[in-house]
Amino acid sequence: MALNATVRRLHGDPQLEPAETMVAINKVTMSFGAFTAVRDVDIQVGNGEFLAIVGPTGCGKSTILNAVAGLLNPAAGDIALDGAPVKGVQGAVGYLFQQDALLPWKTALENVELGLRFRGVAAKERGEKARAWLAKVGLTGFEQRYPHQLSGGQRKRVQMAQALIVEPKVILMDEPFSALDIHTRHLMQNELLRLWQEDRRSVMLITHDLEEAIALGDRVVVLSAGPASRVVKSFKVDLERPRNVAEIKLDDRFTDLYRDIWACLRGEVEKSYARQD
Ligand SMILES: Nc1ncnc2c1ncn2[C@@H]1O[C@H](COP(=O)(O)OP(=O)(O)OP(=O)(O)O)[C@@H](O)[C@H]1O
Ligand SMILES: [Mg+2]
Known part of the structure:
Protein backbone atom coordinates (compact mmCIF):
# COMPACT_ATOMS: atom_id res chain seq x y z
CA MET A 1 0.00 0.00 0.00
CA ALA A 2 2.93 2.31 0.63
CA LEU A 3 3.81 2.25 -3.06
CA ASN A 4 0.21 2.85 -3.92
CA ALA A 5 0.31 5.97 -1.82
CA THR A 6 3.54 7.02 -3.49
CA VAL A 7 2.02 6.64 -6.92
CA ARG A 8 -1.02 8.68 -5.92
CA ARG A 9 1.20 11.36 -4.49
CA LEU A 10 3.19 11.43 -7.72
CA HIS A 11 0.03 12.02 -9.67
CA GLY A 12 -1.00 14.90 -7.50
CA ASP A 13 2.38 16.51 -7.93
CA PRO A 14 3.47 17.46 -11.44
CA GLN A 15 7.05 18.05 -10.29
CA LEU A 16 8.26 14.53 -9.56
CA GLU A 17 11.09 14.14 -7.09
CA PRO A 18 14.11 12.68 -8.90
CA ALA A 19 14.23 9.61 -6.65
CA GLU A 20 10.62 8.81 -7.42
CA THR A 21 11.01 9.08 -11.18
CA MET A 22 11.96 5.77 -12.74
CA VAL A 23 12.04 6.93 -16.36
CA ALA A 24 12.74 10.54 -17.25
CA ILE A 25 12.47 11.47 -20.92
CA ASN A 26 13.65 15.06 -21.13
CA LYS A 27 13.07 17.16 -24.24
CA VAL A 28 13.86 14.21 -26.46
CA THR A 29 13.97 14.53 -30.24
CA MET A 30 14.32 11.36 -32.30
CA SER A 31 15.43 11.56 -35.93
CA PHE A 32 16.11 9.19 -38.78
CA GLY A 33 18.40 11.13 -41.10
CA ALA A 34 16.59 14.33 -42.04
CA PHE A 35 13.27 12.97 -40.78
CA THR A 36 12.19 14.03 -37.29
CA ALA A 37 9.92 11.40 -35.79
CA VAL A 38 9.35 12.99 -32.38
CA ARG A 39 10.34 16.43 -31.09
CA ASP A 40 10.83 17.76 -27.56
CA VAL A 41 9.06 14.91 -25.87
CA ASP A 42 8.86 15.06 -22.08
CA ILE A 43 7.52 11.99 -20.32
CA GLN A 44 8.15 11.02 -16.71
CA VAL A 45 7.22 7.62 -15.34
CA GLY A 46 7.01 7.33 -11.57
CA ASN A 47 8.42 4.42 -9.62
CA GLY A 48 5.72 1.76 -9.77
CA GLU A 49 3.59 3.73 -12.17
CA PHE A 50 1.75 2.09 -15.06
CA LEU A 51 1.88 4.51 -17.97
CA ALA A 52 -0.05 3.91 -21.18
CA ILE A 53 0.87 5.73 -24.39
CA VAL A 54 -1.56 6.18 -27.27
CA GLY A 55 -1.18 8.02 -30.55
CA PRO A 56 -1.82 7.65 -34.28
CA THR A 57 0.10 5.07 -36.28
CA GLY A 58 3.61 6.17 -37.21
CA CYS A 59 3.74 8.94 -34.61
CA GLY A 60 6.85 7.54 -32.94
CA LYS A 61 5.62 5.39 -30.05
CA SER A 62 7.93 2.45 -30.76
CA THR A 63 10.77 4.87 -31.40
CA ILE A 64 10.35 6.35 -27.93
CA LEU A 65 10.30 2.90 -26.35
CA ASN A 66 13.42 1.90 -28.26
CA ALA A 67 15.15 5.01 -26.97
CA VAL A 68 14.27 4.12 -23.37
CA ALA A 69 15.64 0.60 -23.95
CA GLY A 70 18.85 2.17 -25.28
CA LEU A 71 18.40 0.67 -28.76
CA LEU A 72 18.22 4.12 -30.37
CA ASN A 73 19.93 7.37 -29.39
CA PRO A 74 18.09 10.69 -29.17
CA ALA A 75 19.16 13.41 -31.60
CA ALA A 76 18.57 15.89 -28.77
CA GLY A 77 17.53 15.71 -25.14
CA ASP A 78 18.30 12.92 -22.72
CA ILE A 79 16.77 9.93 -20.98
CA ALA A 80 17.49 8.70 -17.49
CA LEU A 81 16.50 5.41 -15.94
CA ASP A 82 16.37 5.36 -12.15
CA GLY A 83 18.49 8.50 -12.17
CA ALA A 84 21.24 7.14 -14.45
CA PRO A 85 21.60 8.36 -18.06
CA VAL A 86 20.60 5.80 -20.70
CA LYS A 87 23.67 4.96 -22.77
CA GLY A 88 23.54 1.76 -24.79
CA VAL A 89 21.28 -1.23 -24.25
CA GLN A 90 19.73 -1.28 -20.80
CA GLY A 91 19.90 -4.40 -18.65
CA ALA A 92 17.31 -3.11 -16.19
CA VAL A 93 14.60 -3.13 -18.83
CA GLY A 94 12.18 -5.92 -19.76
CA TYR A 95 10.91 -5.51 -23.33
CA LEU A 96 7.77 -7.15 -24.64
CA PHE A 97 7.75 -6.72 -28.39
CA PRO A 168 13.51 -5.34 -14.55
CA LYS A 169 13.10 -1.87 -13.09
CA VAL A 170 11.02 -0.94 -16.10
CA ILE A 171 8.80 -3.05 -18.31
CA LEU A 172 8.34 -1.78 -21.86
CA MET A 173 5.43 -3.20 -23.81
CA ASP A 174 4.76 -2.42 -27.45
CA GLU A 175 1.19 -3.43 -28.32
CA PRO A 176 1.76 -6.74 -26.60
CA PHE A 177 -1.77 -8.07 -27.02
CA SER A 178 -2.90 -6.59 -30.33
CA ALA A 179 -2.53 -9.85 -32.25
CA LEU A 180 -4.74 -11.79 -29.81
CA ASP A 181 -8.46 -12.42 -30.08
CA ILE A 182 -10.60 -10.33 -27.74
CA HIS A 183 -11.17 -13.03 -25.09
CA THR A 184 -7.52 -14.01 -24.88
CA ARG A 185 -6.66 -10.34 -24.80
CA HIS A 186 -8.90 -9.75 -21.77
CA LEU A 187 -7.39 -12.78 -20.06
CA MET A 188 -3.86 -11.56 -20.71
CA GLN A 189 -4.67 -8.02 -19.59
CA ASN A 190 -6.00 -9.32 -16.26
CA GLU A 191 -2.99 -11.61 -15.98
CA LEU A 192 -0.68 -8.69 -16.56
CA LEU A 193 -2.46 -6.62 -13.93
CA ARG A 194 -2.22 -9.48 -11.44
CA LEU A 195 1.52 -9.89 -12.01
CA TRP A 196 2.13 -6.15 -11.99
CA GLN A 197 0.17 -5.80 -8.76
CA GLU A 198 2.56 -8.20 -7.03
CA ASP A 199 5.61 -5.99 -7.20
CA ARG A 200 4.60 -2.80 -8.97
CA ARG A 201 7.36 -2.19 -11.41
CA SER A 202 7.22 0.85 -13.67
CA VAL A 203 5.51 0.08 -16.95
CA MET A 204 5.37 1.88 -20.29
CA LEU A 205 2.67 0.31 -22.42
CA ILE A 206 1.98 1.29 -26.01
CA THR A 207 -1.41 0.42 -27.35
CA HIS A 208 -3.85 1.31 -30.11
CA ASP A 209 -6.68 0.23 -27.87
CA LEU A 210 -7.84 3.18 -25.78
CA GLU A 211 -9.96 0.89 -23.59
CA GLU A 212 -6.87 -1.13 -22.80
CA ALA A 213 -4.90 2.01 -22.00
CA ILE A 214 -7.53 3.22 -19.51
CA ALA A 215 -8.29 -0.19 -18.00
CA LEU A 216 -4.61 -0.89 -17.29
CA GLY A 217 -2.98 2.50 -16.82
CA ASP A 218 -2.48 4.96 -13.97
CA ARG A 219 -2.07 7.58 -16.63
CA VAL A 220 -2.64 7.83 -20.39
CA VAL A 221 -0.36 10.01 -22.50
CA VAL A 222 -1.62 11.08 -25.93
CA LEU A 223 0.95 11.74 -28.66
CA SER A 224 0.22 13.96 -31.64
CA ALA A 225 0.23 12.91 -35.28
CA GLY A 226 3.74 12.71 -36.75
CA PRO A 227 6.14 13.86 -38.02
CA ALA A 228 7.74 15.78 -35.14
CA SER A 229 5.22 14.25 -32.80
CA ARG A 230 4.89 15.64 -29.28
CA VAL A 231 2.90 14.96 -26.13
CA VAL A 232 -0.55 16.51 -26.50
CA LYS A 233 -1.88 15.73 -23.07
CA SER A 234 -1.58 13.42 -20.10
CA PHE A 235 -4.72 12.04 -18.46
CA LYS A 236 -4.77 10.68 -14.93
CA VAL A 237 -6.80 7.47 -14.52
CA ASP A 238 -8.06 7.53 -10.96
CA LEU A 239 -9.89 4.21 -10.96
CA GLU A 240 -9.12 2.10 -7.92
CA ARG A 241 -7.15 -1.13 -8.01
CA PRO A 242 -7.18 -4.05 -8.20
CA ARG A 243 -9.12 -3.79 -11.44
CA ASN A 244 -10.89 -6.30 -13.60
CA VAL A 245 -10.64 -5.14 -17.19
CA ALA A 246 -14.07 -6.38 -18.25
CA GLU A 247 -15.86 -4.94 -15.22
CA ILE A 248 -14.09 -1.62 -15.09
CA LYS A 249 -15.37 -0.73 -18.55
CA LEU A 250 -18.87 -0.57 -17.10
CA ASP A 251 -17.85 2.08 -14.57
CA ASP A 252 -19.22 5.56 -15.33
CA ARG A 253 -15.85 7.12 -14.63
CA PHE A 254 -14.32 4.83 -17.23
CA THR A 255 -16.81 6.03 -19.83
CA ASP A 256 -16.17 9.68 -18.92
CA LEU A 257 -12.43 9.20 -19.24
CA TYR A 258 -12.85 7.38 -22.52
CA ARG A 259 -14.88 10.26 -23.91
CA ASP A 260 -12.33 12.88 -22.78
CA ILE A 261 -9.27 11.05 -24.05
CA TRP A 262 -10.92 10.04 -27.32
CA ALA A 263 -11.88 13.67 -27.93
CA CYS A 264 -8.17 14.46 -27.74
CA LEU A 265 -6.86 11.41 -29.60
CA ARG A 266 -9.45 11.52 -32.36
CA GLY A 267 -8.20 14.84 -33.72
CA GLU A 268 -4.67 13.46 -33.94
CA VAL A 269 -5.81 10.28 -35.66
CA GLU A 270 -7.75 12.33 -38.22
CA LYS A 271 -4.71 14.55 -38.88
CA SER A 272 -2.61 11.46 -39.34
CA TYR A 273 -5.01 10.02 -41.92
CA ALA A 274 -5.23 13.36 -43.73
CA ARG A 275 -1.42 13.49 -44.02
CA GLN A 276 -1.25 9.97 -45.38
CA ASP A 277 -3.69 10.94 -48.13
N1 LIG B 1 14.74 2.88 -38.78
C1 LIG B 1 13.99 3.84 -39.31
N2 LIG B 1 14.41 4.55 -40.37
C2 LIG B 1 13.65 5.55 -40.90
N3 LIG B 1 12.45 5.91 -40.41
C3 LIG B 1 11.97 5.23 -39.38
C4 LIG B 1 12.70 4.15 -38.76
N4 LIG B 1 11.98 3.68 -37.73
C5 LIG B 1 10.84 4.40 -37.71
N5 LIG B 1 10.84 5.33 -38.69
C6 LIG B 1 9.77 6.33 -38.94
O1 LIG B 1 9.56 7.06 -37.75
C7 LIG B 1 8.18 7.28 -37.54
C8 LIG B 1 7.77 6.70 -36.20
O2 LIG B 1 7.86 5.30 -36.26
P1 LIG B 1 7.39 4.37 -35.07
O3 LIG B 1 7.65 2.97 -35.45
O4 LIG B 1 8.01 4.84 -33.81
O5 LIG B 1 5.83 4.69 -35.04
P2 LIG B 1 4.68 4.10 -34.10
O6 LIG B 1 4.04 5.23 -33.42
O7 LIG B 1 5.25 3.01 -33.26
O8 LIG B 1 3.67 3.49 -35.17
P3 LIG B 1 2.71 2.22 -35.10
O9 LIG B 1 1.59 2.62 -34.20
O10 LIG B 1 2.26 2.02 -36.48
O11 LIG B 1 3.51 1.06 -34.56
C9 LIG B 1 7.47 6.65 -38.72
O12 LIG B 1 7.19 7.66 -39.66
C10 LIG B 1 8.46 5.66 -39.28
O13 LIG B 1 8.31 5.48 -40.65
MG1 LIG C 1 4.99 0.92 -33.24
Whole structure:
Protein backbone atom coordinates (compact mmCIF):
# COMPACT_ATOMS: atom_id res chain seq x y z
CA MET A 1 0.00 0.00 0.00
CA ALA A 2 2.93 2.31 0.63
CA LEU A 3 3.81 2.25 -3.06
CA ASN A 4 0.21 2.85 -3.92
CA ALA A 5 0.31 5.97 -1.82
CA THR A 6 3.54 7.02 -3.49
CA VAL A 7 2.02 6.64 -6.92
CA ARG A 8 -1.02 8.68 -5.92
CA ARG A 9 1.20 11.36 -4.49
CA LEU A 10 3.19 11.43 -7.72
CA HIS A 11 0.03 12.02 -9.67
CA GLY A 12 -1.00 14.90 -7.50
CA ASP A 13 2.38 16.51 -7.93
CA PRO A 14 3.47 17.46 -11.44
CA GLN A 15 7.05 18.05 -10.29
CA LEU A 16 8.26 14.53 -9.56
CA GLU A 17 11.09 14.14 -7.09
CA PRO A 18 14.11 12.68 -8.90
CA ALA A 19 14.23 9.61 -6.65
CA GLU A 20 10.62 8.81 -7.42
CA THR A 21 11.01 9.08 -11.18
CA MET A 22 11.96 5.77 -12.74
CA VAL A 23 12.04 6.93 -16.36
CA ALA A 24 12.74 10.54 -17.25
CA ILE A 25 12.47 11.47 -20.92
CA ASN A 26 13.65 15.06 -21.13
CA LYS A 27 13.07 17.16 -24.24
CA VAL A 28 13.86 14.21 -26.46
CA THR A 29 13.97 14.53 -30.24
CA MET A 30 14.32 11.36 -32.30
CA SER A 31 15.43 11.56 -35.93
CA PHE A 32 16.11 9.19 -38.78
CA GLY A 33 18.40 11.13 -41.10
CA ALA A 34 16.59 14.33 -42.04
CA PHE A 35 13.27 12.97 -40.78
CA THR A 36 12.19 14.03 -37.29
CA ALA A 37 9.92 11.40 -35.79
CA VAL A 38 9.35 12.99 -32.38
CA ARG A 39 10.34 16.43 -31.09
CA ASP A 40 10.83 17.76 -27.56
CA VAL A 41 9.06 14.91 -25.87
CA ASP A 42 8.86 15.06 -22.08
CA ILE A 43 7.52 11.99 -20.32
CA GLN A 44 8.15 11.02 -16.71
CA VAL A 45 7.22 7.62 -15.34
CA GLY A 46 7.01 7.33 -11.57
CA ASN A 47 8.42 4.42 -9.62
CA GLY A 48 5.72 1.76 -9.77
CA GLU A 49 3.59 3.73 -12.17
CA PHE A 50 1.75 2.09 -15.06
CA LEU A 51 1.88 4.51 -17.97
CA ALA A 52 -0.05 3.91 -21.18
CA ILE A 53 0.87 5.73 -24.39
CA VAL A 54 -1.56 6.18 -27.27
CA GLY A 55 -1.18 8.02 -30.55
CA PRO A 56 -1.82 7.65 -34.28
CA THR A 57 0.10 5.07 -36.28
CA GLY A 58 3.61 6.17 -37.21
CA CYS A 59 3.74 8.94 -34.61
CA GLY A 60 6.85 7.54 -32.94
CA LYS A 61 5.62 5.39 -30.05
CA SER A 62 7.93 2.45 -30.76
CA THR A 63 10.77 4.87 -31.40
CA ILE A 64 10.35 6.35 -27.93
CA LEU A 65 10.30 2.90 -26.35
CA ASN A 66 13.42 1.90 -28.26
CA ALA A 67 15.15 5.01 -26.97
CA VAL A 68 14.27 4.12 -23.37
CA ALA A 69 15.64 0.60 -23.95
CA GLY A 70 18.85 2.17 -25.28
CA LEU A 71 18.40 0.67 -28.76
CA LEU A 72 18.22 4.12 -30.37
CA ASN A 73 19.93 7.37 -29.39
CA PRO A 74 18.09 10.69 -29.17
CA ALA A 75 19.16 13.41 -31.60
CA ALA A 76 18.57 15.89 -28.77
CA GLY A 77 17.53 15.71 -25.14
CA ASP A 78 18.30 12.92 -22.72
CA ILE A 79 16.77 9.93 -20.98
CA ALA A 80 17.49 8.70 -17.49
CA LEU A 81 16.50 5.41 -15.94
CA ASP A 82 16.37 5.36 -12.15
CA GLY A 83 18.49 8.50 -12.17
CA ALA A 84 21.24 7.14 -14.45
CA PRO A 85 21.60 8.36 -18.06
CA VAL A 86 20.60 5.80 -20.70
CA LYS A 87 23.67 4.96 -22.77
CA GLY A 88 23.54 1.76 -24.79
CA VAL A 89 21.28 -1.23 -24.25
CA GLN A 90 19.73 -1.28 -20.80
CA GLY A 91 19.90 -4.40 -18.65
CA ALA A 92 17.31 -3.11 -16.19
CA VAL A 93 14.60 -3.13 -18.83
CA GLY A 94 12.18 -5.92 -19.76
CA TYR A 95 10.91 -5.51 -23.33
CA LEU A 96 7.77 -7.15 -24.64
CA PHE A 97 7.75 -6.72 -28.39
CA GLN A 98 4.65 -6.64 -30.52
CA GLN A 99 5.92 -9.42 -32.75
CA ASP A 100 6.75 -12.85 -31.42
CA ALA A 101 10.27 -12.62 -30.10
CA LEU A 102 10.73 -16.19 -28.87
CA LEU A 103 13.56 -18.29 -30.26
CA PRO A 104 11.84 -21.03 -32.29
CA TRP A 105 14.57 -23.61 -31.65
CA LYS A 106 14.36 -23.29 -27.88
CA THR A 107 11.68 -24.70 -25.58
CA ALA A 108 9.41 -22.49 -23.49
CA LEU A 109 11.64 -23.17 -20.47
CA GLU A 110 14.84 -22.33 -22.38
CA ASN A 111 13.28 -19.16 -23.76
CA VAL A 112 12.28 -17.99 -20.28
CA GLU A 113 15.78 -18.79 -18.96
CA LEU A 114 17.56 -16.70 -21.59
CA GLY A 115 17.83 -13.44 -19.65
CA LEU A 116 19.31 -15.24 -16.63
CA ARG A 117 21.72 -17.16 -18.86
CA PHE A 118 23.00 -13.85 -20.28
CA ARG A 119 23.48 -12.67 -16.70
CA GLY A 120 25.58 -15.72 -15.86
CA VAL A 121 23.13 -17.33 -13.42
CA ALA A 122 23.96 -21.02 -12.75
CA ALA A 123 21.91 -23.66 -14.60
CA LYS A 124 20.12 -25.06 -11.55
CA GLU A 125 18.92 -21.70 -10.27
CA ARG A 126 17.99 -20.67 -13.80
CA GLY A 127 15.85 -23.76 -14.29
CA GLU A 128 14.10 -23.35 -10.96
CA LYS A 129 13.31 -19.70 -11.54
CA ALA A 130 12.11 -20.31 -15.09
CA ARG A 131 9.79 -23.11 -13.92
CA ALA A 132 8.42 -20.84 -11.22
CA TRP A 133 7.78 -18.08 -13.76
CA LEU A 134 6.09 -20.44 -16.19
CA ALA A 135 3.86 -21.52 -13.30
CA LYS A 136 3.07 -17.86 -12.53
CA VAL A 137 1.85 -17.30 -16.07
CA GLY A 138 -0.18 -20.51 -16.01
CA LEU A 139 2.06 -22.70 -18.17
CA THR A 140 3.05 -25.54 -15.85
CA GLY A 141 3.33 -28.66 -18.03
CA PHE A 142 4.31 -26.64 -21.10
CA GLU A 143 8.01 -26.30 -20.21
CA GLN A 144 9.28 -28.56 -23.00
CA ARG A 145 7.04 -27.20 -25.77
CA TYR A 146 8.59 -25.27 -28.63
CA PRO A 147 7.01 -21.95 -29.64
CA HIS A 148 5.27 -23.49 -32.68
CA GLN A 149 3.56 -25.95 -30.32
CA LEU A 150 1.99 -23.12 -28.32
CA SER A 151 -1.03 -20.93 -29.08
CA GLY A 152 -0.61 -17.19 -29.64
CA GLY A 153 -1.83 -16.48 -26.11
CA GLN A 154 0.53 -19.06 -24.63
CA ARG A 155 3.46 -17.58 -26.52
CA LYS A 156 2.57 -14.18 -25.06
CA ARG A 157 2.62 -15.75 -21.60
CA VAL A 158 6.08 -17.14 -22.27
CA GLN A 159 7.20 -13.70 -23.43
CA MET A 160 5.76 -12.15 -20.30
CA ALA A 161 7.68 -14.62 -18.11
CA GLN A 162 10.79 -13.97 -20.21
CA ALA A 163 10.55 -10.22 -19.68
CA LEU A 164 9.75 -10.41 -15.96
CA ILE A 165 12.19 -13.11 -14.81
CA VAL A 166 15.10 -10.66 -14.87
CA GLU A 167 13.21 -8.45 -12.39
CA PRO A 168 13.51 -5.34 -14.55
CA LYS A 169 13.10 -1.87 -13.09
CA VAL A 170 11.02 -0.94 -16.10
CA ILE A 171 8.80 -3.05 -18.31
CA LEU A 172 8.34 -1.78 -21.86
CA MET A 173 5.43 -3.20 -23.81
CA ASP A 174 4.76 -2.42 -27.45
CA GLU A 175 1.19 -3.43 -28.32
CA PRO A 176 1.76 -6.74 -26.60
CA PHE A 177 -1.77 -8.07 -27.02
CA SER A 178 -2.90 -6.59 -30.33
CA ALA A 179 -2.53 -9.85 -32.25
CA LEU A 180 -4.74 -11.79 -29.81
CA ASP A 181 -8.46 -12.42 -30.08
CA ILE A 182 -10.60 -10.33 -27.74
CA HIS A 183 -11.17 -13.03 -25.09
CA THR A 184 -7.52 -14.01 -24.88
CA ARG A 185 -6.66 -10.34 -24.80
CA HIS A 186 -8.90 -9.75 -21.77
CA LEU A 187 -7.39 -12.78 -20.06
CA MET A 188 -3.86 -11.56 -20.71
CA GLN A 189 -4.67 -8.02 -19.59
CA ASN A 190 -6.00 -9.32 -16.26
CA GLU A 191 -2.99 -11.61 -15.98
CA LEU A 192 -0.68 -8.69 -16.56
CA LEU A 193 -2.46 -6.62 -13.93
CA ARG A 194 -2.22 -9.48 -11.44
CA LEU A 195 1.52 -9.89 -12.01
CA TRP A 196 2.13 -6.15 -11.99
CA GLN A 197 0.17 -5.80 -8.76
CA GLU A 198 2.56 -8.20 -7.03
CA ASP A 199 5.61 -5.99 -7.20
CA ARG A 200 4.60 -2.80 -8.97
CA ARG A 201 7.36 -2.19 -11.41
CA SER A 202 7.22 0.85 -13.67
CA VAL A 203 5.51 0.08 -16.95
CA MET A 204 5.37 1.88 -20.29
CA LEU A 205 2.67 0.31 -22.42
CA ILE A 206 1.98 1.29 -26.01
CA THR A 207 -1.41 0.42 -27.35
CA HIS A 208 -3.85 1.31 -30.11
CA ASP A 209 -6.68 0.23 -27.87
CA LEU A 210 -7.84 3.18 -25.78
CA GLU A 211 -9.96 0.89 -23.59
CA GLU A 212 -6.87 -1.13 -22.80
CA ALA A 213 -4.90 2.01 -22.00
CA ILE A 214 -7.53 3.22 -19.51
CA ALA A 215 -8.29 -0.19 -18.00
CA LEU A 216 -4.61 -0.89 -17.29
CA GLY A 217 -2.98 2.50 -16.82
CA ASP A 218 -2.48 4.96 -13.97
CA ARG A 219 -2.07 7.58 -16.63
CA VAL A 220 -2.64 7.83 -20.39
CA VAL A 221 -0.36 10.01 -22.50
CA VAL A 222 -1.62 11.08 -25.93
CA LEU A 223 0.95 11.74 -28.66
CA SER A 224 0.22 13.96 -31.64
CA ALA A 225 0.23 12.91 -35.28
CA GLY A 226 3.74 12.71 -36.75
CA PRO A 227 6.14 13.86 -38.02
CA ALA A 228 7.74 15.78 -35.14
CA SER A 229 5.22 14.25 -32.80
CA ARG A 230 4.89 15.64 -29.28
CA VAL A 231 2.90 14.96 -26.13
CA VAL A 232 -0.55 16.51 -26.50
CA LYS A 233 -1.88 15.73 -23.07
CA SER A 234 -1.58 13.42 -20.10
CA PHE A 235 -4.72 12.04 -18.46
CA LYS A 236 -4.77 10.68 -14.93
CA VAL A 237 -6.80 7.47 -14.52
CA ASP A 238 -8.06 7.53 -10.96
CA LEU A 239 -9.89 4.21 -10.96
CA GLU A 240 -9.12 2.10 -7.92
CA ARG A 241 -7.15 -1.13 -8.01
CA PRO A 242 -7.18 -4.05 -8.20
CA ARG A 243 -9.12 -3.79 -11.44
CA ASN A 244 -10.89 -6.30 -13.60
CA VAL A 245 -10.64 -5.14 -17.19
CA ALA A 246 -14.07 -6.38 -18.25
CA GLU A 247 -15.86 -4.94 -15.22
CA ILE A 248 -14.09 -1.62 -15.09
CA LYS A 249 -15.37 -0.73 -18.55
CA LEU A 250 -18.87 -0.57 -17.10
CA ASP A 251 -17.85 2.08 -14.57
CA ASP A 252 -19.22 5.56 -15.33
CA ARG A 253 -15.85 7.12 -14.63
CA PHE A 254 -14.32 4.83 -17.23
CA THR A 255 -16.81 6.03 -19.83
CA ASP A 256 -16.17 9.68 -18.92
CA LEU A 257 -12.43 9.20 -19.24
CA TYR A 258 -12.85 7.38 -22.52
CA ARG A 259 -14.88 10.26 -23.91
CA ASP A 260 -12.33 12.88 -22.78
CA ILE A 261 -9.27 11.05 -24.05
CA TRP A 262 -10.92 10.04 -27.32
CA ALA A 263 -11.88 13.67 -27.93
CA CYS A 264 -8.17 14.46 -27.74
CA LEU A 265 -6.86 11.41 -29.60
CA ARG A 266 -9.45 11.52 -32.36
CA GLY A 267 -8.20 14.84 -33.72
CA GLU A 268 -4.67 13.46 -33.94
CA VAL A 269 -5.81 10.28 -35.66
CA GLU A 270 -7.75 12.33 -38.22
CA LYS A 271 -4.71 14.55 -38.88
CA SER A 272 -2.61 11.46 -39.34
CA TYR A 273 -5.01 10.02 -41.92
CA ALA A 274 -5.23 13.36 -43.73
CA ARG A 275 -1.42 13.49 -44.02
CA GLN A 276 -1.25 9.97 -45.38
CA ASP A 277 -3.69 10.94 -48.13
N1 LIG B 1 14.74 2.88 -38.78
C1 LIG B 1 13.99 3.84 -39.31
N2 LIG B 1 14.41 4.55 -40.37
C2 LIG B 1 13.65 5.55 -40.90
N3 LIG B 1 12.45 5.91 -40.41
C3 LIG B 1 11.97 5.23 -39.38
C4 LIG B 1 12.70 4.15 -38.76
N4 LIG B 1 11.98 3.68 -37.73
C5 LIG B 1 10.84 4.40 -37.71
N5 LIG B 1 10.84 5.33 -38.69
C6 LIG B 1 9.77 6.33 -38.94
O1 LIG B 1 9.56 7.06 -37.75
C7 LIG B 1 8.18 7.28 -37.54
C8 LIG B 1 7.77 6.70 -36.20
O2 LIG B 1 7.86 5.30 -36.26
P1 LIG B 1 7.39 4.37 -35.07
O3 LIG B 1 7.65 2.97 -35.45
O4 LIG B 1 8.01 4.84 -33.81
O5 LIG B 1 5.83 4.69 -35.04
P2 LIG B 1 4.68 4.10 -34.10
O6 LIG B 1 4.04 5.23 -33.42
O7 LIG B 1 5.25 3.01 -33.26
O8 LIG B 1 3.67 3.49 -35.17
P3 LIG B 1 2.71 2.22 -35.10
O9 LIG B 1 1.59 2.62 -34.20
O10 LIG B 1 2.26 2.02 -36.48
O11 LIG B 1 3.51 1.06 -34.56
C9 LIG B 1 7.47 6.65 -38.72
O12 LIG B 1 7.19 7.66 -39.66
C10 LIG B 1 8.46 5.66 -39.28
O13 LIG B 1 8.31 5.48 -40.65
MG1 LIG C 1 4.99 0.92 -33.24
